[in-house]
Amino acid sequence: MQHVDEGTLQAWLDGEAVGSTVEAHLEACPECAGRAEELRALGRRTRMILGEGVPTSAQPDFAAVRRRAEHLRHATPPRRRWKAPAWAASVVLAVGVGWMAREIASPDAGPPLAGPEAAPLPVEPDAASRVVEPEAETMEVEPQAAPTRVESDPRSPASADVPVPAAEARAAGREATPPPPAPDRAEVADARPPLPRPEAPRTDRPGAARIASGVEPGVVRGRVTSGEGAGVAGAQVYVPGTNLGALSDADGSFVLPLTEAGLGDSVLIEVARIGYRVESRRVGLDAEAAPALEIRLTEQALALEQVVVTGAAPSVTPEASIDASELEWSELPVAEAERRLGFSLLAPDGSPPDSVAVGVSPGVPEAESTPRVARFTVPVGAGGAVTLYQSPGPVGLSEALPEGHATSARRIGGLWVRATGPVGTETLDALLARLR
Amino acid sequence: MKTDWAAVYREAHRDVFAFLAWKLGDEDRALDLAQEAFARVLDREADDPRSLVFRVAANLARDEVRLVVRRRRHLKLVRVEEDVRAEAATPPDLALERREGSRRVREALARLSETDREVLLLWNAGLSYDEIAGSSGLARGSIGTTIARAKRKLVAAYEAGEVDDAARG
Numbered sequence: 001m002q003h004v005d006e007g008t009l010q011a012w013l014d015g016e017a018v019g020s021t022v023e024a025h026l027e028a029c030p031e032c033a034g035r036a037e038e039l040r041a042l043g044r045r046t047r048m049i050l051g052e053g054v055p056t057s058a059q060p061d062f063a064a065v066r067r068r069a070e071h072l073r074h075a076t077p078p079r080r081r082w083k084a085p086a087w088a089a090s091v092v093l094a095v096g097v098g099w100m101a102r103e104i105a106s107p108d109a110g111p112p113l114a115g116p117e118a119a120p121l122p123v124e125p126d127a128a129s130r131v132v133e134p135e136a137e138t139m140e141v142e143p144q145a146a147p148t149r150v151e152s153d154p155r156s157p158a159s160a161d162v163p164v165p166a167a168e169a170r171a172a173g174r175e176a177t178p179p180p181p182a183p184d185r186a187e188v189a190d191a192r193p194p195l196p197r198p199e200a201p202r203t204d205r206p207g208a209a210r211i212a213s214g215v216e217p218g219v220v221r222g223r224v225t226s227g228e229g230a231g232v233a234g235a236q237v238y239v240p241g242t243n244l245g246a247l248s249d250a251d252g253s254f255v256l257p258l259t260e261a262g263l264g265d266s267v268l269i270e271v272a273r274i275g276y277r278v279e280s281r282r283v284g285l286d287a288e289a290a291p292a293l294e295i296r297l298t299e300q301a302l303a304l305e306q307v308v309v310t311g312a313a314p315s316v317t318p319e320a321s322i323d324a325s326e327l328e329w330s331e332l333p334v335a336e337a338e339r340r341l342g343f344s345l346l347a348p349d350g351s352p353p354d355s356v357a358v359g360v361s362p363g364v365p366e367a368e369s370t371p372r373v374a375r376f377t378v379p380v381g382a383g384g385a386v387t388l389y390q391s392p393g394p395v396g397l398s399e400a401l402p403e404g405h406a407t408s409a410r411r412i413g414g415l416w417v418r419a420t421g422p423v424g425t426e427t428l429d430a431l432l433a434r435l436r
Numbered sequence: 437m438k439t440d441w442a443a444v445y446r447e448a449h450r451d452v453f454a455f456l457a458w459k460l461g462d463e464d465r466a467l468d469l470a471q472e473a474f475a476r477v478l479d480r481e482a483d484d485p486r487s488l489v490f491r492v493a494a495n496l497a498r499d500e501v502r503l504v505v506r507r508r509r510h511l512k513l514v515r516v517e518e519d520v521r522a523e524a525a526t527p528p529d530l531a532l533e534r535r536e537g538s539r540r541v542r543e544a545l546a547r548l549s550e551t552d553r554e555v556l557l558l559w560n561a562g563l564s565y566d567e568i569a570g571s572s573g574l575a576r577g578s579i580g581t582t583i584a585r586a587k588r589k590l591v592a593a594y595e596a597g598e599v600d601d602a603a604r605g
Binding site: 005006007008009010011014016017039042043045046047049050052055056057059060062064065066068069071072073 | 441442445446449450453454457458463466467471472474475476478479538540541544556557559560564565577578579580581582583584587588590591594
């Protein structure tokens with residue numbers, strides 16, 4: 001079997017390679033699937049590292065740029081000319097973080113929080129003080145935030161005109177814009193006093209740009225521990241399929257602000273650390289939810305160094321492929337299904353389906369069987385529905401598809417997901433791409 | 437449609453600055469070159485203005501790197517000064533933590549080749565492979581390999597630094 005080379009895998013992960021060939025191979029080849037997963041984890045780690053102590057600066061006034069451009073125009077011809085760009089117009093980069101920050105700072109950005117959500121969550125004093133430090137203000141703008149290409153963020157022009165809070169000391173003594181007037185900040189503080197401002201936590205780097213659409217702040221907090229209860233530092237806590245994530249601190253504690261609109265009432269988060277098995281949890285983002293999570297990691301005999309040396313160690317023992325057509329299905333409430341499955345379900349808008357069926361091999365007594373496959377449907381377009389199968393191992397279907405049906409599979413956040421329904425493959429792929 | 441450079445500036449300046457600062461390891465120069473990059477594109481139209489700025493910034497940074505050796509001693513002084521200023525403005529533990537994080541990342545980035553570093557930082561800034569290829573001069577087909585290699589090197593170098601730090605106490 002011809003394996004997928006690393007460059008192509010990387011390109012596929014970045015959405016830069018034709019997917020179908022790669023996906024077909026990954027489905028058939030656990031080794032390559034493991035390499036892809038490693039590469040994905042490396043990418044997350046890279047973005048987090050580059051988010052550590054990212055350089056920030058106050059933004060000098062745009063007028064200075066104009067003056068400089070004017071100067072360039074009258075100066076001698078530039079020593080070098082840059083070629084004009086010829087890039088596809090279809091590339092849409094994420095709208096940047098500066099605006100987002102303003103959205104939050106803007107008093108009309110959203111209704112103030114009320115009710116239980118506004119109550120401060122129990123955190124150790126250190127973390128609490130940390131999130132309100134002015135220094136943290138500068139951490140919200142991160143280059144990591146930009147990579148999402150598909151998300152453009154519609155926002156009101158009004159909010160875009162509110163000045164960026166620039167708390168950097170560097171502003172002093174430069175031709176920089178002075179920091180915004182204090183009243184602005186005070187207003188914000190009045191509007192939502194008890195909750196740490198969602199842009200403030202220092203641990204939100206990778207997702208900063210997509211956080212803060214100004215709707216419903218939801219902050220997931222918790223602690224990552226090892227088997228012995230000791231805190232695990234440097235664990236990645238993230239929402240699969242997004243750039244939202246945080247690193248646990250020396251004590252294992254983390255703060256993951258998830259205020260992005262459209263995540264729904266609950267969200268699946270994963271916790272990963274080299275040397276441990278990936279854990280996933282579904283956590284509520286609504287008002288009553290969000291007690292501090294305690295996530296315990298179990299060790300796994302795999303170190304990053306090994307991967308670097310061999311370059312091809314699969315991160316998990318792939319499970320055998322399952323034929324969904326041959327399973328016996330029983331419907332369960334989602335929470336119960338997830339408990340029995342041992343993993344959380346992925347759904348396109350982040351909210352779980354109403355109910356789900358779990359599949360077990362026929363003839364196995366219920367007491368002994370652990371379902372490994374979940375099945376549920378999600379609506380697409382007018383009246384149509386797509387069936388999604390999710391499992392830690394590849395899921396196949398031996399039944400012939402009905403006329404006009406298509407099927408597509410993809411590995412997302414440690415799960416194999418197969419979509420099948422009376423729509424085109426493109427629709428299925430688009431749906432799979434939205435799974436969280 | 438006329439490109440609204442003021443809006444692009446507001447939105448992208450921080451990212452361009454961070455890119456240049458990582459690339460050059462010098463925040464003063466990064467601030468200056470970020471301004472220069474925007475000034476150079478101001479009269480232009482672009483389908484994707486943000487990418488254009490990054491591309492110009494990457495070119496400026498490359499020119500800059502050639503000159504950097506000459507200035508190295510000066511840089512050192514500037515950086516110490518910066519650190520002192522930053523420390524004065526932020527609570528001590530935060531300032532320290534931030535500087536430590538920043539130093540470790542800077543050291544890890546320094547282990548990468550010039551090309552790997554540039555490609556990785558452009559990738560991190562969200563540019564497409566076509567744009568990264570256009571800016572770095574690499575073939576599009578080798579971008580994926582370069583990114584994968586650079587990620588691996590950076591993570592390894594960073595984690596080695598972590599271990600060193602721990603060993604030193």
